[in-house]
Amino acid sequence: MMKITLFIAMTLAVTSPASALPFGTKSPDGGTEKQEMASVRGAAKEVSRSQTPEASAVVESFFESSDSGSLQETLHALSNADGMHDFLQSTRRSLHRHPEVMYELPFTSNTIAGILDELDIAYTRGWSKNTHPEVLSGLCFPVTMSVQLTLFTAVLPLGVRRAGRIHASHVLIYQEDMDALPILEAVKGIDGFKSMKDGQMHACGHDGHTTMLLGAAALLKKIESQIVGTVRLVFQPAEEGGAGMKRMVEEGVHLMEPKAQLGFGMHVWPTLPTGIVASRPGALMAAAEMFQITLTGKGGHAAMPHQTVDPIVAAASLISSLQTIVSRTLSPLESGVISVTAISAGDAFNVIPGDAVLKGTIRALSTETLLSLRDKVQAMVESTALLHGCNSTITYSPDYYPPTFNDAELFEWTKDIGALISRDGKLRDVEPTMGGEDFSFLAEVIPTTFFFIGQGTGGDETHHIPRTDFGLHHPSFALDEDVLPIGVELHANLALRSLKRLAEEGSDIITKAEL
Template identity: 35%
Template sequence: MAVINRIAEFHEEIKGWRRDIHAHPETAFEEVRTADFVAEKLAEFGIEVHRGLATTGVVGVLDGRSNTSGRAIGLRADMDALHIQELNGFDHRSRHDGKMHACGHDGHTAMLLGAAKYLSETRNFDGRVAFIFQPAEENEGGGRVMVEEGLFEQFPVEAVYGLHNMPGMPVGTVSLRSGPAMAAFDIFEITITGKGTHAAMPQLGIDPVVTGAQIVTSLQTIASRRTAPLDSVVVSVTQFHAGDTWNVIPETAVIRGTVRSFKKATQDQMERDIDRMARAICESQGASMTLRYERRYPALVNSEAETAIAGAVAAKVVGDDKVVMGAEPLMGSEDFAYMLEAKPGCYVWLGNGTEGGPGGCAVHNPHYDFNDEISVVGASYWATLVEQTLPKST
């Protein structure tokens, strides 16, 4: 593995940044302390700092020792945490009840800061790099907001790159793929209205719980029987809310969930099928319903040329044998997709460790922790990407 020696020298500093951010998690559009921390570090490195996009976003701009090419690329890290109660016992565990860095955004931020520190010292490139620290990746679309508020008008770049840690992959490995790499993320909410009654006299009411149970079961046939076998889709019911007490059949029930897919045509079909199926079941039971269907994130699609660049850079850092090109797409979602709709680029996965070892715990788990061992790898990838993509003129 050919990590950058200078970055390895301040590995402990990167680890300290990461653990400080982990101990002070902030959720979507509330990353005030985190944004202050990032802005202060960038300024300390001598990097031009811009703030205000998407409320708490931070962008650092750095020119190389020369900028004769007029070229520029963007590097993006997410900063937000999740609404999860942390169950770890180490010293840097969350100090904020109900909030936790359970996806590694603390590590993503620290690695990009590490690359920024190194590049500010060396500036061994010809052109400009924009360090994009994005808020609100989890559910709230901070990437979309940054793009809509003029990210790439204010900071023009030819391409933009992202990175995410991946538990289950060995440390020192990188995987990526050209084309669709992560699924679109839609949400749905079905509100069923029946007729409330005493639980001992169900014949006097219309039971939204029984109706809802039929809907939950039937929705699982959309993927298995309504969708082409090669057209990947996942329909997951994640919430079912109804009733307040033991002996009352309630008036209403609410079902919520997500749909993951790769094609816009599939999204259209899912919305139609969920509405049709739920409505037919409600009508058969004498109930009524409403459907709220929202398209949160589009599919994340890596461009071919930038994927080849990212793969070659990763190979320089971790070795050819540690890079998986053409990795299987994931049904998870990422709002970096909005940046890739605006600009070509590539999103890669960096091994966080395997099961049973540091970094092997799955993301969005109350026991998760980012593996500090990979910080030097990720920061070296970012720095090498800049130096290889924007080589100095000779």
């Protein structure tokens, strides 16, 4: 006889009191943060209380035979049950009201911890340290960073199964992100759950991602005695430029015993219809690099430019020249993009400033192309500065994101699972996107597959949101809450069906680092 454990790993930020909103902050309904957390925990408790003997029997039958049809019906019913709906909606809306960026996630972390407590899932600490607080603070977002962060690893004992059928080494790892963006929310028509923080909002759906994974934790907990294998669910900080997943990989989140063999992730996608699941083999998302360029000239009076070295003119020339790198030096058969997204120089109408600062990103579908573009940007900055008589410096993000790459073999035998959940019964094939995703760091060390879940055709009076097809990072981005149970269902199906396949094949997959 053998005892199997389910691990749920969660990153929680340890933050200074000055940077955290104090308990007592009023919510839109007049309550406090404490009351709001209590309400979410209450919804989690209701989910945990509901009995599902029929579901447990179906899962046991699935692992002992091939009754996958009944499993799909059961997981769909559990994902869409009234109690689960209330839990998902209240959790997501609470997280949306309290967005937090990068590594500073006190409310989000406390909310997740409280939910795990109600689900009777224990957790331990000690992961995900922000090792570049000064660089990230200047390069990305103007917020205070904590150096010491916390990962909560929850241990959930599973039932005892017959020896010879169960392999504790059959391990899956799931990742979802928790952080928001420094964007002022402009969504019209939201009733009661708009961001309470000016200049911060969940504009990339991470509140939904966190909620989906919590829903999956609740669902798997209900049928834990029948699960064959080990599942780790990872809630990470700082996906938006902080490489939170890289910190966790460096610290060995995938190497905890028993070691993870396969990994999965997903992201809501507003350009796809709601409920459509999509992916592709190979490169799905781009490698990405952030940069900051400072051009230093000589300031002076705007009436006497000949006595100055104008960094604004140099910056204007550089912005145009950077666009020739992709169009003139990159093969038309390769993909790359260089975008200058911010410029700051001076603050007076009659003064030529002493310096100009540009910020932006470099993106490509391969690491080799990204690094080549980076070298060419460096050369262009130096030559343009020299031409205009300026000095130059360029700072890059401490961690460029590799491309998010779907393992071909893993994709081949999980694509049918995506099709099973997709509302049209098909896994939609998508072209690679130039967006970056730090799930890619996990994809470098174990075989992984990443999915998109469409959410672009939602929005009505029931949801209090007029449109859900605005792009990611748009101030009017709004999540279609109909995707929440779909995400739970996809997570649960991937877990159970992948574990069964590993058990049947007696797979002995090892991490890429060990090859």
